[in-house]
Amino acid sequence: MPLYSFKLINTRLVSDFGVHELPGEAEAQIEAIRLARSLRETRPELIGHHYSVSVINDDGAAVCTIPLKNKWAD
Numbered sequence: 313m314p315l316y317s318f319k320l321i322n323t324r325l326v327s328d329f330g331v332h333e334l335p336g337e338a339e340a341q342i343e344a345i346r347l348a349r350s351l352r353e354t355r356p357e358l359i360g361h362h363y364s365v366s367v368i369n370d371d372g373a374a375v376c377t378i379p380l381k382n383k384w385a386d
Contacts, residue, residue: 315370316340318347321377322362329365340367341376348378 314336318329329347334340344365352359359381367375 316343316375317368318344319366319368320351320358321364321366326363337369337375340369341378343367344376344378348380352380 313333315331316334316337317331319325320327320329332340332343334343344367348365351363351365363380365378365380367377369375
């Protein structure tokens with residue numbers, strides 16, 4: 313299974329949420345949406361300050377970036 317790195321970013325790396333083994337990019341994106349929702353609930357002070365959850369695959373390519381203020385995170 314491929315590995316995906318999850319990070320909280322704004323203009324720089326803020327937090328590293330580690331590497332997760334997932335079946336594919338669709339599952340990685342779903343997990344990023346879940347993480348963004350969780351951060352919105354537990355860290356509401358981040359909303360509106362350009363924070364996003366970034367996912368990178370094990371080849372170093374960007375899979376997705378989910379803004380904390382996003383319709384998918386609502």
